[in-house]
Amino acid sequence: MDRSSSTVAVIGAGTIGLSWAALFAAHGHTVRVQDPRSGIGPEVESAVRHLTRLQPGTGEAADLLSRIEVVDDVEAAVSGADVVQENAPERLPLKQELFARIEAAVGERTLIASSTSALMPSDLAREMRTPERLVVGHPFNPPEVLPLVEVVPGERTAPWAVEAAVAFYRSVGKKPVVLHEEINGFVANRLQSTLFRECVWLVTQGVVSAAELDEIVTESIGPRWATAGPFESFHLGGGPGGMRHFLEHLGPGMARRWKVVEQPELDEATVELVSSQVEERFAGRTYEQLTEDRDRAQLAVIRARDEARDEARGGNG
Numbered sequence: 213m214d215r216s217s218s219t220v221a222v223i224g225a226g227t228i229g230l231s232w233a234a235l236f237a238a239h240g241h242t243v244r245v246q247d248p249r250s251g252i253g254p255e256v257e258s259a260v261r262h263l264t265r266l267q268p269g270t271g272e273a274a275d276l277l278s279r280i281e282v283v284d285d286v287e288a289a290v291s292g293a294d295v296v297q298e299n300a301p302e303r304l305p306l307k308q309e310l311f312a313r314i315e316a317a318v319g320e321r322t323l324i325a326s327s328t329s330a331l332m333p334s335d336l337a338r339e340m341r342t343p344e345r346l347v348v349g350h351p352f353n354p355p356e357v358l359p360l361v362e363v364v365p366g367e368r369t370a371p372w373a374v375e376a377a378v379a380f381y382r383s384v385g386k387k388p389v390v391l392h393e394e395i396n397g398f399v400a401n402r403l404q405s406t407l408f409r410e411c412v413w414l415v416t417q418g419v420v421s422a423a424e425l426d427e428i429v430t431e432s433i434g435p436r437w438a439t440a441g442p443f444e445s446f447h448l449g450g451g452p453g454g455m456r457h458f459l460e461h462l463g464p465g466m467a468r469r470w471k472v473v474e475q476p477e478l479d480e481a482t483v484e485l486v487s488s489q490v491e492e493r494f495a496g497r498t499y500e501q502l503t504e505d506r507d508r509a510q511l512a513v514i515r516a517r518d519e520a521r522d523e524a525r526g527g528n529g
Contacts, residue, residue: 333366
């Protein structure tokens with residue numbers, strides 16, 4: 213496959229699908245978008261314009277839009293495609309039906325990837341005649357901003373499909389990580405969910421407000437983990453003795469806290485408490501404004517981090 217001029221089919225044009233379509237077009241691919249809803253053209257245009265505002269180096273919106281075609285049915289979208297990125301709702305029977313239609317309409321070496329955030333690739337491919345070509349390619353939202361793609365092979369996925377997925381996602385500027393095992397929620401969402409559980413509990417107990425908790429994270433764990441990650445951070449936290457010293461001296465206290473894991477109830481009272489605090493905080497600002505501000509800030513953090521790493525490597529050379 214010529215990575216610079218592939219044809220990519222995007223099946224499902226929700227938030228993730230639209231982001232993928234804009235990103236693929238920005239990297240020179242021909243993109244066909246299919247969604248059961250009619251009249252999605254303006255949404256595609258909006259996604260492309262959002263991307264070009266955020267990252268002017270991606271080119272003019274008109275050029276990107278000229279590479280994107282909205283088509284009516286699945287078969288027309290995937291016919292002749294090199295890669296299919298599926299983004300349908302998280303319903304297993306629906307996705308299995310889609311994959312049966314997709315594999316019947318594509319070439320034998322077409323890569324089929326699912327953006328699912330929860331369903332196992334082995335289950336997704338259960339009814340396929342060619343399950344070896346299916347992988348999960350789960351982005352961290354939004355795909356046009358955050359680099360991670362979790363590539364998850366199923367029990368019958370062929371090595372060539374994993375290699376093709378990694379190469380393809382790298383070609384569009386992503387950082388693919390291949391998981392060694394299927395697991396519910398994959399990795400990034402499991403981490404996010406676990407941290408959010410503690411966030412909700414702390415707010416419901418009145419320890420902090422939702423706004424204060426956000427500030428605590430963005431002024432501590434956020435930048436630390438954006439630059440080093442949990443294991444590297446704690447390795448450095450152990451001083452010259454590294455991770456071993458950290459675990460031997462500070463680990464026991466952490467282990468005691470692990471044994472007491474508070475489980476907040478996501479009941480009506482909790483939903484009301486958390487939602488009302490967040491809604492009051494962001495009243496008067498639209499979803500579009502908040503999204504653009506977030507995306508610009510995240511891109512700036514990633515750029516600054518990567519520039520600092522490049523300088524450090526150059527200095528060490």
